[in-house]
Amino acid sequence: MTARVILGRIMSSLGGKPRGTRRAERLVGLLRTLISERGEATGAVLARRAVALYRGLDAEGRAHLFDKLAHEFSPDPVAVLQAAVAYHSRPDAGSLAVLQRVTEPPRQEVFRRMNMAPGGTATLLELRRELLAAQAASPQLAAVDHDLAHLLQSWFNRGFLELRRIDWNTPASILEKLITYEAVHRIHGFPDLKRRLERDRRCLAFFHPALPDEPLIFVEVALLDEVPHEVAPILEMESAVADPRKARCAVFYSITSCQAGLKGVSFGNFLIKQVAEDLHAELPGIKVFATLSPVPGLRHWVGKAAPALAANADSDLAARRPELERLAASYLTQAWSEGASLDPVARFHLGNGARLERINWMADPSPRGIAQSFGIMVNYVYDLGDVERNHEEYVKRHRVVSSTVVDKLAREAALLVESGARAPISSP
Amino acid sequence: MTARVILGRIMSSLGGKPRGTRRAERLVGLLRTLISERGEATGAVLARRAVALYRGLDAEGRAHLFDKLAHEFSPDPVAVLQAAVAYHSRPDAGSLAVLQRVTEPPRQEVFRRMNMAPGGTATLLELRRELLAAQAASPQLAAVDHDLAHLLQSWFNRGFLELRRIDWNTPASILEKLITYEAVHRIHGFPDLKRRLERDRRCLAFFHPALPDEPLIFVEVALLDEVPHEVAPILEMESAVADPRKARCAVFYSITSCQAGLKGVSFGNFLIKQVAEDLHAELPGIKVFATLSPVPGLRHWVGKAAPALAANADSDLAARRPELERLAASYLTQAWSEGASLDPVARFHLGNGARLERINWMADPSPRGIAQSFGIMVNYVYDLGDVERNHEEYVKRHRVVSSTVVDKLAREAALLVESGARAPISSP
Amino acid sequence: MTARVILGRIMSSLGGKPRGTRRAERLVGLLRTLISERGEATGAVLARRAVALYRGLDAEGRAHLFDKLAHEFSPDPVAVLQAAVAYHSRPDAGSLAVLQRVTEPPRQEVFRRMNMAPGGTATLLELRRELLAAQAASPQLAAVDHDLAHLLQSWFNRGFLELRRIDWNTPASILEKLITYEAVHRIHGFPDLKRRLERDRRCLAFFHPALPDEPLIFVEVALLDEVPHEVAPILEMESAVADPRKARCAVFYSITSCQAGLKGVSFGNFLIKQVAEDLHAELPGIKVFATLSPVPGLRHWVGKAAPALAANADSDLAARRPELERLAASYLTQAWSEGASLDPVARFHLGNGARLERINWMADPSPRGIAQSFGIMVNYVYDLGDVERNHEEYVKRHRVVSSTVVDKLAREAALLVESGARAPISSP
């Protein structure tokens, strides 16, 4: 019985279903064949068909497919229980192999098979993007996402990634993607990007061999004389280009994850440290590796921790500087949620082992900067020798390593936080 | 027994541990950290250390490590049972996630972490090679191997492989590896290989981006006028080079898996079909895709199926041709083991959906050819349109699709097989 | 008059030489050494110094250098005459070798030696650009230019050029140069260029290996259904992208020489024909290779040939269409200068063997188009089989091969050209 015949039978069994659903049913039938023994000899052909069918699905079809993946391609609870009992009574290689086989959801093999087609990896990233979107309305899809995320985490292992420098000799098609993806400080067209790629700047990205034209994550670095207090001079398109060999400080001023389909698969830690190591080797004059980072959750937190202050801050922002700097220090060092910093950017850098170095007033006076954090930005410092210790302090003792200046500000903030505020605001 | 081994024994008898074991212990400790939360911030550094430590292990150290991986980095049977019960009573995304977490052996994360180091993938292949060697004496290592094989199967997914043509413009370092690895028809130095890379020959290999200089598997193809009856003209170094555009037949005359560490991770099926597809597109004159294949298990089987014949065959080989050709047809079409052909080469090609086309007498008169199969070789034909149907016949109905000539020979063989022989000889 | 110039004058009036001149003198001394026997062992070092010194020259220094090259590095008339007499009396290999040695200006060896330095070729192109600029005021520099042009013509031989397709995967640094250089239809930034690089457009350029990032000449091609009557639809950024396999006509709508230092070194003929050949092989559906070309000298010529018409044309352009089309046909087929078409674009395409196909009214209604040619553009057709014959007609018989429509228009134009106009207007 050929694949064509199988498809025909599936189709006739469908009766009067909407077109998107019928296409999804055909795909589901194909996926069943793909992971059966029969799929072995013609795996490549079937995988291509599956990818083509998926790409042609409409929203309805995708919803149907995701639902099937969630329910039909799951482990059988009875088989799992039997295998677990056997492993418990005799935990050897044989019983473990059985346990692993029945515990692994068949949809993992579905995804591995689809990946074999040309363009398969890109299609799976697209599928996950759409799966995450659908998950909001259908929480049970979390199980499907868990499996796909697990596979992607394994496939996008750091050992398989390629670190590439992006500069003005990079193909325009890739530069265009950077302009589109940039999430921190908007890039206003090619001339703006060109300034960010001059020799006193660096831009580096991770790529995966299966997606050679798709940056996964990229970081923008400014090579400067000192740790900057504000972002505007870095972004200034008309600024003079400096000699990188005279720089003393590498500032990570923007870091962007590009692929929605890789949500939760984290590369940033590796990227920052690799770039720091490489810059250290290339330009020995650089002694400090720091960030200039936003504090996206500050205003929201102040609104809860010190509502009166928050309500009046904007009308007289300059006068509120002392209180707001102290609150920022307090927020970043003392506001926790589920064992990690409440602020997402702080969570990233402190989790990587960075030190909180300085609170910068009016570092980002853009509307967005004011709206998020009263214009405050902060510097985190990566001291490669201290990263492990800082990380342990953060993870094990829930203590943020910070400079004495920040420590002092945080202590002075105690009086500002209104009574009872701390507990509730640290929940997510 | 070397002095080193003696010293080791003395040391352990004295209560101390041998040096290799101490190094392995250090590595095990490092691996524990690597997969703990503490390993996150400094994962890259720790992975490098782990890889370096592994490379420095001696046999004793490796034995110690493998033993620890088998026992310490396994799933906890109690936790597994609890999770299985929970999933059984309430099979939702949450309980499944817990089940998957406790069922996955921690050594899988160990391997994923080691892979993050530069050269990590190559080290894991080396580790598996040594693990397979150690497994002979320590069967309990099968569980470790099962996990590593599972990961490698996923990482070396067809979608991540690159098909490269090998020719005389390929770097010498890669050509040298082909000479070393070739397992079917020995390559006698660079001039021999050069003939196999001329324009009426093709050599194609799969590579993985993490091992850019290491062929995983390669196939050698001769572009000929017709399906060949013997191998010598193909291997003849001094033969004239023909015009490939006039060829009507592509013959796969050698296929070699190169990496012992990838044992069981199968690429051959994909390789043959991809090469056939590509040749079909490039040279439309080629109408037949066939092999010229050894029959490695024939003599052994004849020794059991027709012992009297086997005992006297060599003294008068030419006269035995009719019987031996029939027995070959019988062996290849009717000798089964565990649902697959008994002959390993037949198992590969028939499992891929090929058809058994022809028995070739004295196709390989080399000592090895005589020793394996009385000099007999066979042609399997890949007819891309029939591959799926042939495969189904083979897998579902345990029937070998073969030409009428071969069918006839096989039927005529019935009288030759001594009574009672068939059943026992089909067991492995 | 700048302070620097004043200072220079004072210095020379005081018997000293200005700084630029002193630097040029040093360079001239170095060049003397460079072409002497002494320069052999250390040629590479001296060439680097010479290139560095040249790059540091100011306008005054360059003027001094050019003057020395014109006068000091010329052939010796006495030696030339002696060698010519000897060759005349005995024209053999020996006397010819002497003749060639004394006739070749030593500055040719100067340029060959400078070319040996890293960046030497680029520096010589820059030198020629500046030499051409200086030549306006100093006609005697023509001899220097003649030698450098001769060398460049030899070095930039078609056999050494690389034809590269430019598309959206080309490095931004090269795309930026195209935007800068484009001379026919201005490119308004990267998004405009992107449309010109889609799959229904082609852009190809010649490069020289010594200037790998510098396009020498590039052509833009639109793949269309038919020969176009106007340029606007081709340049429309928002137009839909068509399927190139359905195109029937390749239109060369822009061709730009990029390097001022290569003035007079012609690549356009080779480029157009190579691109036509390659497109013919890649897309067999394309049957017509044509241009959509400006007529830059039309209005100027009409102003002389039919001054009354020219004076009133703009006020009622639509009504003047019949006369202006006829005059255009007449201008392009009958106005000659020194054995070639008066119009520079006609001279290029007709000299290449193209046929004048059609006069297009209001094909370029931009201010520039109106100013040059009342908005008229024309199509030249490259019929590869007729190119040689057309070229001979043009070169030997001073006859423009054109379509019957154009011929008819040209004949009808006779009455429009005011008496006595033809002779004077055909001089340059």
Next chain:
Amino acid sequence: MTARVILGRIMSSLGGKPRGTRRAERLVGLLRTLISERGEATGAVLARRAVALYRGLDAEGRAHLFDKLAHEFSPDPVAVLQAAVAYHSRPDAGSLAVLQRVTEPPRQEVFRRMNMAPGGTATLLELRRELLAAQAASPQLAAVDHDLAHLLQSWFNRGFLELRRIDWNTPASILEKLITYEAVHRIHGFPDLKRRLERDRRCLAFFHPALPDEPLIFVEVALLDEVPHEVAPILEMESAVADPRKARCAVFYSITSCQAGLKGVSFGNFLIKQVAEDLHAELPGIKVFATLSPVPGLRHWVGKAAPALAANADSDLAARRPELERLAASYLTQAWSEGASLDPVARFHLGNGARLERINWMADPSPRGIAQSFGIMVNYVYDLGDVERNHEEYVKRHRVVSSTVVDKLAREAALLVESGARAPISSP
């Protein structure tokens, strides 16, 4: 006399021309068109035909072509004389341009046009190789060779060459060429070559972009502890590979020009110095750049300078060491021919500015070494700071810069050279 030649003669005596000549006549006609005005529009097509015709010529056809190139494509003596008189009476840009035009042999333009075809450059090198071979019998071809050599010297300017490192990752097709071309110390197949490409050896070659797979010249370098006394340890295939970072001395032990068609176009000087510079930058531990060089003309010279010694030397070579070392020193420092060292290898290195450092007894005990120079080899040292001064001493004062040890040996040799021997032996 072959039948073919006889037939040819009969045919010409019968008034017909042999086939080779007819083909050559066709080519000559094509070349005339190629350099005429008519050739412009279709230059690329004609050039391809010319190259194809040339490749199909037999020896007779080539002889006919070369003869035509020598006589028909030469400058017109009358036109040359007129132009020389005009330039003499008025040496301006105009008269110089005319002079240059009539003095340049039209065959130069022939070669430039042929170069435009694909494969043109390679064909011209082949043409020159065959021209040089034919020149032995037809000295008048020297004029043709002079023109072609002049063009090639200009086209293969150092600024257009690419220095590439050759190692075990180089394509086998290029390595094979090195094995074929090696002229100093024969390479015995790929395994021998592999040892010469290990990390304590270097092999570098110049390539031209128009011949990307053809090395023009290559040098082999050994990175050693000290300047070597003999060549055998360097060539030893089984020797241990040393750490290049510990080397103190880079020894150029073989340098080979690969292209017969580039005879007289010298790259060796540039290659040695570039490699020395690059090694100096990469491996600062290397303090000495030296050669281990043959003395190919020594025995021949001794045969004339000290015939009695030469006649008996081989029977008792060890005993003759003192005299032979002194004679070698004398030969290399005092035997001149036409203003340059009589020994060709000495001429090359001393002309490049090297210093003669040491005479090594039994450095090359191979039959060839004994035959050429009684087994003697020498070290030349390249001290980059002294190269210019040494070169001047050599060129201007005809003095060889050598070590005090060599100087002493040379002085001691005076008594050994038989009276009257010096003058005659220094002529070529």
